[in-house]
Amino acid sequence: MRPPSPAEKSQQAALHASLEAILRRDPGGSYPRSDPRTQWRHHAALRLGEQRTGIDPLTLARAALARAERALEKDGPESPAAHIGHHLIGEGTEAFERELRALPGYRGTRRPGIPRGLAAPLTVLIACVLVMGCAAYLLGHPAAPWARIAALVCAVPLAAVYASRTVRALPWRPRMDLPLPRLRPEDAEPRSAATLVVVPAIVSSPARVRALLDRLWALHEAHGGAEFRFALLSDFADAATETAAGDDAVLAELEAGIAALNARAGDAAGDRFFALHRVRRWSATQQAWMGWERKRGKLLELMRLLHGDPAAFAWRFGDVGGLLARTPVPLVITLDDTTRLRAGAADALIRTALHPLNRPRVDERTGRVLAGYGVLQPSVEFTFGGAGEDAEPARRAAGPSFAFTALGAGVHQGAGALYHVDAFRRALDGTFPDDLVLHHDLLDGFVARTGEVYDAVVQQPWPATYLAQARRGHRWLRGLLQTAPFIAGLRGNPLTGAQRFFLGEASLVELGTPASLVLLPLAWTVLPGPAWVWTVAACPALLLPFLSLIHRILLLPLRRGRGAGPGAALGRLAMGAFAQVVLVHQSLVAADALVRVAWRMGVSRRRLLEWAPRQEPASPLSEYWRALWLSPVAGVAALGAVAWWRPQNLLLAVPFALAWIAAPAIVGLGDRLVFRPGADRSPRVEGAPDGSGGGG
Template sequence: MRHSGFTRPRSVAGGEELLSIELLEEHARRLAALLSIAPRGGGSGRAHLRQVKEHMRALRDVYTALVEDARYEGISPAAEWLLDNFHIISAAARDIQHDLPPSFFKRLPRIAADEFAGLPRTYALALELIGSSGGRLDAHRLQRFISAFQSVTPLTMGELWAWPSALKLALLDHLRMRADELAAGRTHRLAADGLAAAVEAAPVSFDQWPADIHHAFVTRLLERSRALGAIASGLHQQLEQALAARGQTIEDAIRTEGQNQAAAQAAMANLIGSLRLISTFDWSEFFESVSLVEQVLQRDPAGVYGRMDFRSRDRYRHAIEELAVPTGEGQLLLALKSVERARQIHVRNADARDAHVGYHLIGAGRRQFERSVAWQPTLKGRVRRLFFASATPGYLGSIAAGTALLVLLAVVYASWHGWHGAALFFVALLTVVPASELTIQVMQRMISYLIPPRRLARLEYDAVPPSARTMVVVPTLLDSIERVDELVAHLEVQALGNIDPHIHFAILSDFRDAATETLPRDAEILEAARARIAALNVKHANGSADRFFLFHRLRQWNERERLWMGWERKRGKIEEFNRVLRGATDTSFILSVGDFAVLPCVRYCITLDSDTRLPRGVARELIGIITHPLNRATFDPRVGRVTDGYGVLQPRISVTFMSAAGSLFARLYSGHTGVDPYTTAVSDTYQDLFGEGIFTGKGLYDVDAFTAALDGLVPENALLSHDLFEGLHARVALVSDVELVDEYPSSVLSHARRQHRWIRGDWQILLWLSPFVPSPRGLRRNTLSIIGRWKILDNLRRSIVAPALLALLTAGWTILPGPRWFWTTMVIGVAASQLLPVVARLLVGPERAQSIPVFLGNLRRDTATAFAQIFLSLTFLAFHAFDSAHAIGVTLVRLIITRRRMLEWETAATTAARAAGLVGQRLPRYLAEMAASPIIAAAVAVAIVAREPAALPAAVPFLVLWTIAPVAAYWLSVPVGARVRPLSDRDRTVLRRTATASFSRASASRS
């Protein structure tokens, strides 16, 4: 019998002889010698899915029938096993469908001849192993069987990964056989029930016996005959005669049925037990224990491969799969070649980057290695390489082309309605920024879905080695003893989540700005800080160096700012601290607490804000990334920046649950990390396309590379927002699979103040777009890359989007030609770009293993949030336009004319405190702070009435929104108290299912 193109497996009766380990290994070696592989291209990629579907349909039918039987009478032990464990069988079927997609299944090597002809080799081996093990598997037999097979013929890595699914598929085959036997026995028992009922209704001689009287029929008929009274003796006599005519006896039938039920119970128990084992087994560990390619790569001359985490090692193995001939021998040979290539370099220079095998598999040496093994990429691969090779002109050119197309559409529209010459240039000027915003949003969304994220290779540390000693630093301001207590408590919490003798924690502090060098409470505050840090070191003493440090700077007079302050604020703290780590004694630090002997050994720093949380194990994860040879920073003194590897790691920034629920405003915006360029990177576009991310000020940096890249670059009193600047010179990697957790502003005004400060900082970097840039020693040549300069320009462009949209709307309602809906729709279209992620998600569809209801629920929620954000962006457009224009104007005046107050700044904590005060002072303060919005609305209304009254119907909705914007901002910013929402029926159902699945997995693992 055949099922969906696959041969039915041999029976594994419970009493079948179980091969010993030695005989099993001999059998595996014999199979390896006998089974030949067919040329590639044969077989269906969906045969196994059809087989699983057919098996599950049959198993479910038997399950349903047995459930019905169990309601009225006892069932066999084998049937009880099936009923009690049907959820395990169903889960295995889902796993096969998930883990063996058709594209992967079709690539598996298939057997050329013999009884297994056309079957995937790994599936045939699974059938053989189960048949030689009585259906009872264990980890030892699995490992010894595969190892013995590979001692003759290596399996491909794809076959090894498919092995657990092949075992599940083979076990389903056997379970289907057992279920068919249960169904057949049930049919015979039902026939016996029918005969007994017929005899009871009309006691006559019965001579129409089946040609083959089944033992299940006999035992059931005997059971039912007990209720027939006197009729039973005649029925027994007839049954004995019928059996005797067939060479059987009643005793033989009863004995055979008992033996079969015992064998069926044992077989069912073995099969389901094996299915449980496979479902809970650590297959990653198994793979690495039997993979011959893994054993070769472990010989990496640099000694790095074996210290990497599993996903990094898997990335190397995937590179082997891609480059090698698709056979086990081909993959093994290519792995040997890559190790030998690294060994030849290691002999000459053990510390060279290319002495590590990964350099040739996934690093810069990949192309040369490909040529050495005569590998040619596919057409798709060549197109992809061409795309990455021309990433900068392609990306910028696409933005330019898309922007030009939209601007041309507006110009043609104006021309169609009678405008010509210089007037069309004015239209182009009005529309270029909005057009660029829409184009970039579309481009970034397309790239995020077309290019998979780049995950950096990393080492996996149980403990950070002394050579990677790291200091976690929190640059901050001290203004009260209460603030000191908050900072020290926060520092201790971060340390408890990242316990390691070679990870230290430090506060880098200044006093608040003042009109005098010292203030009356300075000494008291500083003593409190010193005492708290000293107490922490005593509390957490572990016999090694101190874990906690304090570095405090004195105030210095700043002529430009006309006040006493810490030199160059946060940038100065980091720069001076780096110098202290390398032995400098001429800094402005006046108090240091901690064991200074460890400072020269500090190689990396992780910088956090005072409200940033460092989740458990994140410090070790970041250190593992930065210490990997492929990520090690290489500073090029000719261009004055890091050109290979990374000097900075920027984790993804998530938002705390508490701050996300702090107000309706926070709830609407905090869930979309990656949208706000100042709290997270704009997207993964820069990292995925160009191999470099954007530094947002919180992450890990290499002390020496960072110092070398930034030494002597920045004049004093020049940069407020320095994070982007530092990332461009030290080269930053966005590590999107590692996260830090930060607070999100709970009010519209606190968010606006931060935006105002950051826009000012962005425009201070304006001069770094020119060929020559300022430095402490005068002008020098600008060595930033083209894409680096684009990042600066893009920040400037983004800051003028709101003013540009406001200008376009006002002009469209008053002076631009044609119907007003065209210009209004253009602005709404730019705002509606926030729907792009929702549209893209809808087109892509549910993720694997995500149910349709869950997908639709998430989509519905995201759509509602996107529409709310669009509505609010239009509501606050006038306010944001004024605020951005004010920040830009102030910066340009200070940059070009006054050269003063370039470092005006306040901490996030101060901003939040001020905003909290505003909420407490109610609506009048919001009306005062956001008065520009209704004023702009009134001015635009007057202009419309004076110039184009017919535009009022299109403009009135916007004018009303701008007028009530302060009220809306106040309402959105009101703190939301914690509410306990009762569970819905759907929530309860999901929780019960989750609890049941968790209990099943726990039970399976215990067994």
């Protein structure tokens, strides 16, 4: 492609200046206050619109301006449609394109990519085709009825895995509003309101209080802007009685510690540090005295407090009343005692939240967030050895999730999230029943509408051992499975169809691990047809990365340095291999979570909020043998069954069985190599969730 001539450059500069003049007449006033990236996206949208509609950019800009002016006159300045960006890079782009069809010269072409509304139907269609194909094959070949039923039951979650991965690989239509628009730093400051950075936690001793207060001071040093305030949201540990020995010592340490921090900060404008502590309440499901609804309850009570509820938090240390009298607190950022926002992340979240196109619009009748975002979630970067600028990444922060780009349902992961106080309170206060929601982050984020700010990064330490990761995964999966009543609409319907689909798909995909374990021995012993076909189909964690690797290798001659090579696919293949090593244990974790949730929700109604603080000490090798004892047993049993029924399949079964037999030693020794300082790092278990669930 030849470079533009001087005359062409002059024409482009003149066009840019003309477009800039129109855009700066934005009736809502957001364009002049937007950062350069957001302004550039306005211009890019106009150029792209010319290619797609055949209408010149100046006409498009004038049409968008006229549409914004009409919205300003009709709905007032608070309407998002009063901003020109709403029609070019916001949620009004599709309606604007429909209006353009009436303009002379319109010769519209379809926007590239598959429409996002087809993501859920395509996933269901592919999964149904796979299950029906499996059923047709089994019915057409001789097999024991029980084997057919077992294989079909296993086929459902495995089909969900294949359908989910296939749909994610398709070329979906890009969202015009990503990355989310953001204000310029100079237009977001000076800020007339405060942003409260909170650390929810359970405190069981004065030593724990001191550690958390040190954490608050570290946050103050990292985010020293005048608009930031810092608060500890704390509960006593669960107890058999409403009060317990040591409670008074904890309260005394909180009071003295907060006073010392404020004296150390010496801010003439008022206190910068606060501690908000709650009384225990009786929980019928836990049969214990505890903080109401754990972390979810603390956040809801905080939102009530910021709206003037005098009953929120029994103990308040620091001049909370003075803070609320001096300045409003519209935004809250939540961190825990181990996560850390990377440099600039808090500022990026705030400038994104303050942009008019992102501000949440709440339905006055239902309280649901209809547009904008009540929660902003940064990307999560997992690190080895704690969080910090020098921490070694275990897994780099990724871009926006598929749920956000294709389903419109941003995923709230808890760590580092920013809440819009008013929208969060109105959307969630009283929405979910007590004593049921364990993994509250996903549900809260769906109802309050989560936007993903993927160029802001929060660091979260990687679990110190495989066993710690498995315990987190067990808690995460229990929380996910406890969303079943909301997926089915049995507890009202606070979720959209796309959000319910996301939760249902995620639950089925997690059950693909035990389905794989059951299907493999069936394939080697009783199922009809070639055993190797069943074996391959039962291992999506190996098959899908292998196909991706082959695809990348075949494209290498064409890419010539453009894009990624096969390294990422090799990494995923290694993860898939490790997933086969721990397949028995991961299946036990998933099955245990499923049985516990079914019993607790369907029969006992007890321990639905069961949560344990993170305790990740180094585990001796004997601990791995105690935790993974079933894996060697399953390996020996599989070899015996194959040798008895179909010895010709031993060649297929032996690699899997040997991996299961050696799993405790492989995992135990691997942890020591992975977490030894300076050692190479191994990948996470495929399918094991990272979320820490709802605790604190």
